Amino acid sequence: MRKLLIILGLAVVAGIFGYGLARLRFExxxxxxxxxxxxxxxxxxxxxxxxxxFAAIRExxxxxxxxxxxxxxxxxxxxxxxxHLRSEDAEATRIAEAAQNLTRLEAVCNxxxxxxxxxxxxxxxxxxxxxxxxxxxxxxxxxxxxxxxxLSR
Amino acid sequence: MDSPSHHSPDPELTELLRSWQVQASDDPxxxxxxxxxxxxxxxxxxxxxxxxxxxxxxxPLVAFSAVALFxxxxxxxxxxxxxxxxxxxxxxxxxEYVRSIxxxxxxAATAETSHRHP
Numbered sequence: 651m652r653k654l655l656i657i658l659g660l661a662v663v664a665g666i667f668g669y670g671l672a673r674l675r676f677e678x679x680x681x682x683x684x685x686x687x688x689x690x691x692x693x694x695x696x697x698x699x700x701x702x703x704f705a706a707i708r709e710x711x712x713x714x715x716x717x718x719x720x721x722x723x724x725x726x727x728x729x730x731x732x733x734h735l736r737s738e739d740a741e742a743t744r745i746a747e748a749a750q751n752l753t754r755l756e757a758v759c760n761x762x763x764x765x766x767x768x769x770x771x772x773x774x775x776x777x778x779x780x781x782x783x784x785x786x787x788x789x790x791x792x793x794x795x796x797x798x799x800x801l802s803r
Numbered sequence: 804m805d806s807p808s809h810h811s812p813d814p815e816l817t818e819l820l821r822s823w824q825v826q827a828s829d830d831p832x833x834x835x836x837x838x839x840x841x842x843x844x845x846x847x848x849x850x851x852x853x854x855x856x857x858x859x860x861x862x863p864l865v866a867f868s869a870v871a872l873f874x875x876x877x878x879x880x881x882x883x884x885x886x887x888x889x890x891x892x893x894x895x896x897x898x899e900y901v902r903s904i905x906x907x908x909x910x911a912a913t914a915e916t917s918h919r920h921p
Contacts, residue, residue: 651849654857657866661873668877676885692896714904721906729910759906766904785893789901791908 693770697778706773714766721759728752756791763790 690711694704732748767786771779830836860866902908 651853651857654853654860657860657869661870664870665873665877668874669881670877672878672881673885676881676889690900692900696893696896711904718904718906718909722909725906725910726913756907763901763905763907767901785897786901789898789905791905 693782697774697782699774699778703773703775707770710766710769710773717762717766721755721762724755725752725759728755760791 690708693699693707699707728748728751732745732752735745735748764787767783767790771782773779774782860869902912
């Protein structure tokens with residue numbers, strides 16, 4: 651009986667040891683990749699990209715930054731205009747026009763964001779690019795969260 | 804069955820029965836010892852299958868296999884846990900990335916925090 655308990659005890663210790671060792675190994679791998687999504691280095695590690703591929707993506711990212719900033723400013727301006735018209739008790743048609751303009755701007759931004767995601771994906775090898783689109787595209791505003799259009803799973 | 808009264812007594816058997824004597828045990832504590840062993844068996848707290856397990860684990864190959872199986876199970880558990888965490892981490896990174904390049908989401912977030920363009 652004592653022998654059995656010793657063996658079971660050893661087995662439990664071995665189980666804990668195996669778990670701890672495996673966790674330690676995986677943890678160290680995880681720490682190597684970036685912690686935030688805004689810092690695009692995670693794309694390189696997650697998609698296992700070459701230096702050339704990542705450099706091309708970084709270039710796209712920097713260029714898109716200006717477009718993004720412009721779109722952001724336009725949306726903010728459109729929102730401010732609606733607020734201004736409301737505070738002035740402007741005609742409903744003018745407020746509706748401003749709201750329409752905001753919707754149009756948002757649609758343009760969404761398309762630009764989606765286009766950027768597809769351009770980034772195009773810099774990756776095909777399979778990785780498809781995986782990137784499938785992961786990122788559903789998170790763009792206004793996109794259904796059931797996957798990117800035209801990319802069946 | 805015939806009643807004994809119908810038979811004449813067998814003189815040999817009668818003689819043998821007369822000569823028969825019960826031999827008492829040399830050990831006066833024998834009865835107590837027997838009852839002690841019976842009680843000990845009754846007081847045993849584990850079921851019979853445990854005995855089988857003890858015998859099974861007494862074999863080195865079985866004992867080693869059990870230890871190895873537990874170690875492998877521990878590692879497998881960590882692997883599954885890590886893959887779940889990894890998926891969640893990947894999803895979080897993608898969401899944060901898209902939020903950082905989607906002007907609509909950025910504008911929505913301005914009310915809460917300031918944002919930086921890429």
